[in-house]
Amino acid sequence: MQQIFSFLFKNSYRILFLLLLFLSLGLTIQSHSYHKSKIISSANFFTGGIYQRINNVNEYFNLKSQNDELAKENARLKTILFNLKDTTKLHFPDSILGVKKNQLIVSKVIHNSYNVHENFLTINTGSKSGIKTDMGVINSAGIIxxxxxxxxxxATVISILNIQSKINAKIKKSNHFGSLIWNGKNTGYVQLIDVPRLAGVRKGDTIVTGGQSHIFPENIGIGTIDKVYVDNETNYYTLDVKLFNDMTNLGYVYIIKSKDREEIINLEKQSKKDE
Amino acid sequence: MNSALIWNIARFILLLMAQVLIFNRINLFGYINPFPYILFIILYPVNGNRYGLLLSSFFLGLIMDMFCNSGGVHAASCLILANYRPYIFKFSFGLSYEYQTVKLNDVLTPERFSFILIAVVLHHFTLFILEIFSFYFIWDIIERTILTTLFTLITCIIIIYTIKPSKR
Known part of the structure; x- marks a missing residue:
């Protein structure tokens, strides 16, 4: 017994080092597997509060570009409104609160990273406003x-500029779909992989979200095709997509709260159980 | 003893604040950020408490991880730097470094420069290996290590030699 104690005492420095090292490596490995680690994130009150304070000062510097963006969005919405056949018959059956299919929660990006391979954003609304894990985040230009x-x-948001994110997307024109990933190189471009060779793709075609996932509604803009090449291993097309969004300059975002989502997930869970 | 403790606590807080408020937002060429917060580990007194260094550098890294959403990446690399610091001292200043009371914030000699260089390279290499965590991106790891090391080195030296403690 005494020998054990003397051993521990003699090597206490090394033991402390190894203990802390394993702890930090454990946290590292957890962070690389899809959302698992709970404690070490910028969504807690301490780091979130500091980012909120920094952002209060910082947002004055891009008021102008934010204003421009809002004006553009307004113009787009007005165009849709004025081009309706009969503007007096405006009625939106799905816009009554509680019946809506998709509800949008507005939020502000208080921290944005785009310089590493696994990028995250921090936004200033959380579970008090009804935000839950796995909700989609968009802004006026496209998905975030x-x-x-x-x-x-x-809350923290896995940016599309994260090598672990994988989002279902399709070509607007032809409905062929693939997976949207990021290769970690350029912040202005993401890649759409696994597009079948049958799809007639051309430079400049628009890429939008597909209806396969229950995170994003269908037809939210992502970007335009910039380059088309064939993957040597899989023989599918890989497309370089130029994003509509400037991911390095984000202000207000919307979080999509889908009514159907939980129903779909529950249904899928049940049918898996039955198998 | 007490004044050294206060200096250390002040350095801990000030470097962390400077890192989060200023240096994390530089984004040179889109992705290069210097990490001068490791100056805390570099400047920790040579004869200071080893356990104190280990624990404080672990928490230094952990707080950085919270701000960067990076799991335990900074904590692990700070810990490794803190643990191997005596060996780097031995390599740069010769075997009897403990008796000649190494002072880092003085004229920049080759010994001091090599110490800071090795410390920064060690920290950054572990940092980027753990952060990227894939051999598929091995060239990315090396490229980022080299560029960030250069940038951090310059920032560290500027910080050391502009903010010399006045007492000496």
């Missing part, structure tokens, strides 16, 4: 990412 961790007042 998927909600990862949620605290009462803040």
């Amino acid at each position: 990412g998927i909600v990862d961790k949620v605290s009462p007042n803040y």
Whole structure:
């Protein structure tokens, strides 16, 4: 017994080092597997609060570009409105609160990273506003990412500029779909992989979200095709997609709260159980 | 003893604040950020408490991880740097470094430069290996390590030699 104690005492420095090292490596490995680690994120009150404070100062510097974006969005919505056949017959059956299929929650990006391979955003709304893990995040130009961790007042978002994110997307014109990934190189471009060779793709075609996932509704803009090449291993097309969004300059975003989502997930769970 | 402790706590907080508020937002060429917060580990007193260094560098890294959403990447690499610091001292300043009381914030000699260089390279290499975590991106790891090391080195040296403690 005494020998054990003396051994522990003699090597206490090394033991402490190894203990802390395993702890940090454990956290690292957890962070690389799809949302698991709970504690170490910028969604807690301490880091979130500091980012909120920094952002309060910072947002004055891009008021102008944010204004431009809102004006553009307004113009687009007005165009849709004025081009309706009969503007007096405006009625939206699915816009009554509680019956809506998709509800949007507005939020503000208070921290944005785009310089590493696994990028995250921090937004300033959390579970108090009804945000949950795996909700889609968009802005007026197109998609941004998927909600990862949620605290009462803040949430982190897996950016589409994250080598682990994989989003179902399709070519608007032809409905051929593939998976949207990022190769970690350029912040202005993402890749659409596994597009069948049959799909007639051309430079400049628009890529939108597909209806396969229950995270994003169908037909939300992503970007335009910039380059087309054939993957040597799989013989499918890989497309370089130029994003509509400037991911390095984000202000207000919308979180999509889908009514159907939980129903679909529950249904899928049940049918899996039955097998 | 007490003044050294206060200096350390002040350095811990100030470097962390500077890192989060300023250096994490530089994004040179889109992806290069210097990490001068490791100056805390580099400047920790040579004869200071080893356990204190190990624990404080672990928490230094952990707080950085919270801000960067990176799991335990910074904590692990800070820990490794803190653990191998005596060996780097031995390599740069010769075997009897503990008795000649190494002072880092003085004229930049080759010994001091090599110490800072090795420390920064060690930290950054572990950092980027753990952060990217895939041999598919091995060239990315090397490229980022080299470029960020250069940038951090310059920032560290500027910080050390502009903010010299006045007492000496």
